[in-house]
Amino acid sequence: MKDWEDVVAFACGLPHVTMAPYYGFPCPKVNGKAFVSPGREAGSFHVPTPHDEKAVLLETEPDTYWQTPHYEGWPGVLVRYAAGDPERVRTVIRRAWWDRATKAQRQAFGPRP
Numbered sequence: 001m002k003d004w005e006d007v008v009a010f011a012c013g014l015p016h017v018t019m020a021p022y023y024g025f026p027c028p029k030v031n032g033k034a035f036v037s038p039g040r041e042a043g044s045f046h047v048p049t050p051h052d053e054k055a056v057l058l059e060t061e062p063d064t065y066w067q068t069p070h071y072e073g074w075p076g077v078l079v080r081y082a083a084g085d086p087e088r089v090r091t092v093i094r095r096a097w098w099d100r101a102t103k104a105q106r107q108a109f110g111p112r113p
Contacts, residue, residue: 014028020032022034029100035047035093035096035097036093044080045081048096063080065092
């Protein structure tokens with residue numbers, strides 16, 4: 001994903017996604033919940049992720065997944081554009097979507113990526 005437009009295009013391809021404001025920015029949401037956002041750092045976007053998965057991402061691919069003091073202790077990670085394994089980035093986004101989907105949406109989608 002080379003930029004925010006690529007992230008939005010991918011995210012909007014997931015089921016039941018709408019664009020709506022999130023802290024003043026239009027972001028992809030499922031059930032009114034943002035699952036990707038532009039983040040607060042240039043060159044990166046934010047994806048909510050459970051703490052245990054965040055720790056693995058930060059440890060295994062620090063050039064792609066990172067955080068600033070603002071995000072420490074928060075269940076989410078910054079992702080650098082055009083860095084790392086694009087399929088892994090898409091999986092992280094799919095998981096964030098799945099974690100915010102309803103039970104019925106999850107059943108229709110399948111197991112958590």
